[in-house]
Amino acid sequence: MSPPPASTEELEQELSAATISKKQLKKDARKAEKARKASEQQQQPPPPPQEEEDDPFAANYGDEEIQSKAISGRSWTDIGDVDETAAGHSVLIRGFAQTIRPVSKKMGFVVLRQRRSTVQCLLVASADAGVSAQMVRFxxxxxxxxIVDVEGIVTPLKEPRKDLxxxxxxxxxxxxCINRAIPTLPLNFEDAARTKAEFEAAEQKGVPMVHVHQDTRLNYRPIDIRTPANLSIFTIEHHVESKFKEFLFSKNFIGIHTPKLIGGSSEGGASVFKLDYNGQPACLAQSPQLYKQMAICGGFGRVFEVGSVFRAEKSNTHRHLCEFIGLDAEMEIKEHYFEVCDIIDGLFVAIFDHLNEHCKEELEEINRKNPFEPLTYLAQTLKLTYEQGIQMLKEAGTEIEPMGDLNTEAEKKLGRLVKEMYGTDFFILYRYPLAVRPFYTMPCYDDPAYSNSFDVFIRGEExxxxxxxxHTPKLLRERAIECGIDTSTIRSYIESFSYGAPPHGGFGVGLERVVMLFCGLNNVRKTSLFPRDPQRLTP
Amino acid sequence: MSPPPASTEELEQELSAATISKKQLKKDARKAEKARKASEQQQQPPPPPQEEEDDPFAANYGDEEIQSKAISGRSWTDIGDVDETAAGHSVLIRGFAQTIRPVSKKMGFVVLRQRRSTVQCLLVASADAGVSAQMVRFxxxxxxxxIVDVEGIVTPLKEPRKDLxxxxxxxxxxxxCINRAIPTLPLNFEDAARTKAEFEAAEQKGVPMVHVHQDTRLNYRPIDIRTPANLSIFTIEHHVESKFKEFLFSKNFIGIHTPKLIGGSSEGGASVFKLDYNGQPACLAQSPQLYKQMAICGGFGRVFEVGSVFRAEKSNTHRHLCEFIGLDAEMEIKEHYFEVCDIIDGLFVAIFDHLNEHCKEELEEINRKNPFEPLTYLAQTLKLTYEQGIQMLKEAGTEIEPMGDLNTEAEKKLGRLVKEMYGTDFFILYRYPLAVRPFYTMPCYDDPAYSNSFDVFIRGEExxxxxxxxHTPKLLRERAIECGIDTSTIRSYIESFSYGAPPHGGFGVGLERVVMLFCGLNNVRKTSLFPRDPQRLTP
Structure with missing residues (x-):
């Protein structure tokens, strides 16, 4: 049984992955037009406060332009560092004005936010403090x-506040005020940031709350990514990538970069973006596959690459993007491709451990927004053969064509069965039928209908x-022809294996998918800063 | 005076940057055809040694296929780790057969190479050692x-050998033999690897030596990159990138990825690759500029990106590529763009120090191949205004249009003048005329003919x-229009600044250029694994 979506918001987003409603598109267009007009109006400088001349404290507030006029020597404190230890001291901070709450003519609050930290600033008109009623009004x-700068004395809060x-x-x-935002934003920060618990509390009270459509979020991404959950997602993404590189470097891999503009298609297939390259037909690389293999032929021993991958996908699913970040590795093997599996085992366990240890707060933020079960994984990654996987599915009532591939539904089911039986969300399935793998895959020595290949799953998704x-040109050329590839377009690739080529293997991962599945998110668009799907090319 | 090119090879390569001779192209085509035929012939399995059946030691040699048959439990030693400490012990190694030198029917040498390490292997027919004359012949x-595996006992060399x-x-x-190379390679390793000193020694003896044309190297890059100097270049490139990320992360930057497929052109201009994106007109990003700024609007504070950058350049120079790796950073500034210069100062001094400390051997390898002066730089980077630069050039007899830009020649000259006067190859030139900078550049507060901008130079090259x-939408829109940009194509970018946008600045660097100039190389194609220039799209 598939678990029910956790909230209305998720339901909406699931739907939105499949189709963008025309209504929504129109609504967004209206909003954009409104925002544009508002932004133009906003460009008029705000009227100067009438009392300015009468105000002896006029120098203590106002609009300020930052244009590199001078270096004052003042120093700003990060909002996240403003705590009890600074009590009684004056600090200078800069942040986004998250809340503006006037209380009276002589008093008001402003909450400033910097990254995920928020602090309350209190204004009380008082000649002693140099604060005028005009300043409170400002x-x-x-x-x-x-964007607002505040200078003031740090005072402990009488009681802790859950919202700060x-x-x-x-x-x-x-x-x-350093830079003024338009009065009516196309997307409210509070709406974008609202957590599951806040939605439930509001529902219980019968208070209606705005659910922000996924497309609205993506249309106004510079506001959407300010929310604590989103900042956390991209911090985690940074950590996954860093740990990937650090671990592999410690295992003697070096980082390389291979071209994204190539002649021919990198691995065949239809989902390739084509373009004109100074008069030559070219396309965008669907993976660094052929080039990272050529680096191995070049004697590099072990290489990795983090780079853009392009797929002219037509499929609007929760897990496909037309452009994503590929984490790729390729290495010489001495005897067996399990040497590659061993690297993956160590690498991903290291990444997961690192996230659980160093990104606790970020994981909590994401969990508050969309609750999820922490990923379970074994210290030594489970490996099952493809045949074992099929057998498990068969015993659970799902028949799979033994020489075919698993579809998404079967993969999900297998993930659940493995979790029940072995207690892990993360496992390797190996020895796939040759027919469902790319032409450059080595067949099994004991049965050429199978291949020396594997897939790795998290929460039932590959x-x-x-x-x-x-690694021999003869077999490579034969397999390319069998798979219907025009070998003239990959001539230099095939020939590379004639110049002395070590046995090797490797793997590729989509960065956005790893983060999506580790964090139990339901849409890969949530883990891409500016996602590209069959419809979306902007912003 | 421009320094004379150091060698015939360099002269050839300088020329090759400007034009690929037709003769060379034909020659390469012939070579490729020959290689293809040879590769096909080579696919025939080598004839079995006739005496095999008579040889009691036949199991100790032969061709071996690596197809993940089994895991033997044997362990291979890296050639670089095989040293005197292993004397008397047996080791198992794998490497490229660099030299094969039969001495007699009963004795021969094979030199194996793994990455930059080489070791001599001696075969002597002897029943005690299990080595037959057939094995020596093999x-x-x-x-x-x-690719060859060797097992044997480590013995100290009687006298050190310069070539190992x-x-x-x-x-x-x-x-x-794990994988056999074709007998006639299109590019000989020794020719590709030959150092300046070796060329000079041969010249003195009157022995002609093959100078490998830059295009031949690039056509057979999987062989070319096996040379110690080339492996060193790409190791250094890895280190530059790693240090870039590590330093910025320590300064609170996080790594992001922005789309390379975009609607409109990223910064205007003609040098943009266009393509069809599922029916929408699209292009490849010429820089992550607009998107990294949107991440700053998104409250990320400080970001960096390492990613592909595309320029449909028509210019065939030693320093332009159509695709390269951009190291980009963007950060909030509190008051002044010198805050960005301070980051650059700390960052590049850290990178240079790191290379000098941790990549000594690699730098020596590159220096042996093409001797260069180590980069001189100051602990605190020199900053000069553009006007000061122009004045220095004027005093040295070069007149520059004061509101124009510096051409390559003037930059080179200024580099030499700065080196003479301040003793540094690395400096910042700031406060450029606004007219020569992109539309999103902030004008100077005291004179809008100038801008809050800078360039950084290494050895007289930007x-x-x-x-x-x-950071305000009104000025941004005005400047875009003044610069002839169609603002409808960058609407979401401009609107981002209406939603609350912190003052910010940043910079972009080409990875390949940094490595080229640090290592005193004369062509950026040498620091790109598979370079893309106006002609070259393959391999």
Whole structure:
């Protein structure tokens, strides 16, 4: 049984992966037009406060332009660092104005946010503090999400506030607006940031809450990515990539870069973007496959690459993108492609351990937004043969064509069966039928209907494909022809194996998918900063 | 005065950057055809040695296929680790057969190479050692650059050999050919690897030596990159990138990835590759500029990106590529774009220090191949205004249009003047005329004819461009229109600045250029694994 989607929001987003409603598109277009007009109006400088001349404290507030006029020597404190230890001291901070709350003519609050940290700033008109009623009014007139500088004394909060990360308040002595946001944003930060618990609480009280459509989020991504959950997703993505490189470097791999503009198609198939390259027909690489293999022929021993991968996919699913980041590795093998599996085992266990240890807060933020079960994995990764997998499915009532491939549904089911039986969300399935693998895959020595290949799964979704590759030009050419590839377009690739080529294998992973599945997210668009799918080319 | 090119090889390569001779193209085509035929012939299995059945030691040599049959539990030693400490012990190694030297029917040498390490293997027919005359003949029949396994006892060399990295010899007891190279390679390893000193020694003796044309190298890149100097170049490239990321992460930057497929052109201009994106007109990003700025609007604070950059350049120069790796960074600034310059100062000094400390051997390899002066740089990077630069040139007799840009020649000259006067190959030139900078560059507050921008130079060549960026939508739109950009294609970019946008600045660097200039190389094609220039799309 497939688990039910966790919330209305998720349901909407699942739907949105499959189709963008015309209504939504129109709505977004109206919003965009409104935003454009508002932005033009906003460009008029705000009217100067009438009382400015009468205000002895006029220098303590106002709009300020940052144009590299001078270096004042003042130093700004990160909002995340403003805590009890600074109590009684003056600090200078800059942030997005998340909340503006006037209380009276003489008092008001502004909450500033920097990355995932928020702090409350209190303005109280007082001649002693150099704060005028005009200054309080100025603060009240700020628009949400404007960039604001505040100087003031740090004071502990009387009681902790669940909606703020910092347990102190700043008694404002100076406040400047650095860059004003338009008054009506096309997407409200609070709506974008609202957590599952907040939705449920509102529902219980019968208060209607805005559910932000996935496409609206993506259309106004510079606002959407300000939310704590989204900042956390991209921080985790950074960590996955860093750990990938660090681990492989420690195992004697070096990082390379291979061309994305290539003649011919990298691995055949229809899903390739074509273009004109100074008069020559060219296409965008669907993977660094052929080039990372040529680096191995070049004697590099072990290589990895982190780079853009392009697929002219037509399929609108929750897991396909037309452009994504590939984490690829290729290595000499001495005897057996299990040497590659061993690297994957060590690498991914190291990545998962690292995330659980070093990204606790980020995982909690994501969990608050969309609750998920932590990934379970074994210290030594489970390996099953493809035949064993099929047998497990058969015993559970799902018949699979033994020499065919698993479809998404069968993969999901197998993931659940493996979890029940072995207690892991992460496992390797190896010895796939040759017919379902790319032409450069090495056949099995004992049965050429099978191949020295494997896939790796997280939560029942395939995230890694790998194999031993063919390293002799004769077999490589034969297999390419059998698979219907025009060998003239990959001539230099095939010939590389005539110049002395070590036996080798490797694998490729999609960065966005790893993060999506580790964090239990339901859509790969959530883990791509500016996703590209069959419809979306902007922003 | 421009320094004369150091060697005939360099002269040839300088020429080759400007034009590929038709003669050379034909020659390469002939070579390729020959290689293809040879490769097909080579596919016939080598005739079995006639005496095989009579040889009691037949199991100790022969051709072996690596197809993941079994895991033997044997362990291979890296050739670089085979040294005196292993004397008297048996080791198992795998490498490219660099030299095959039969001495007699009963004795022969094979030199094996793994990455930059080489070791001599000695075969002497002897019943005690399990080595037959047939086995010596088998070794003599190996082709250069074949992949070979050797097992044997480590013995110290009687006297060190300049042409080998390991000071020991292996007395072979077993030898297997894992993958045979064609007998006539299109590019000989020795020719590709020959150093300046070797060329000079040969010249003195009047022995003619093959100078390998740059295009031949690139056509057969999987052989060319096996040379110690080339492996060193790409190792250094890996280190530059790693240090870039490590340093910026330590300064609170996080790594992001932005789309390379975009609607509109990223920064205007003609040099853009166009393509069809599922029915929508699209192009390849000429830089991550607009997207990394949107990440700053998204509250990320400080970001960097390492990724592919595409320029449909028509210019065939030593420093332009159609595809290269951009190292980009963008950060909030509090007051002044010198905050960005400070990051660059710390970052590049850290990178240069790291290379000098951790890549000594690699730098020596490159220096042996093409001698160069080590880069001189100051602990605190020199900053000069553009006007000061122009004044220095004027005083040295070169007149520059004060509101124009520096051409390549003037940049080179300024580099020499700065080196003479300040003793550094690395400096920042800032406050460029606004007219020569992109539309998103912030004008100077005191004179809008100038801009808050800078370039950074290594050895008189520009490698980094950076600036404070405009962060208000009104000015940004105005400047885009003034620069002739169709603002409808960058609407979401401009609108991002209406939603609350912090003041910010950043910079971009070409990875290949940094390595080229640090290592005193004369052509950026040498630092790109599979370079793309106006003609070259393959391999």
């Amino acid at each position: 603060a009240a007139s700020l628009t949400k999400e404007s 990360t910092q347990l102190v308040e700043i008694r404002v002595s100076k406040i400047y 995230i890694i494909s790998g194999a031993q590759r063919i | 070794a003599a029949s190996l082709t250069k650059e074949s 990295t390991q000071l020991v010899e292996i007395r072979v007891s077993k030898i297997y 490698i980094i461009s950076g600036a404070q960026r405009i």
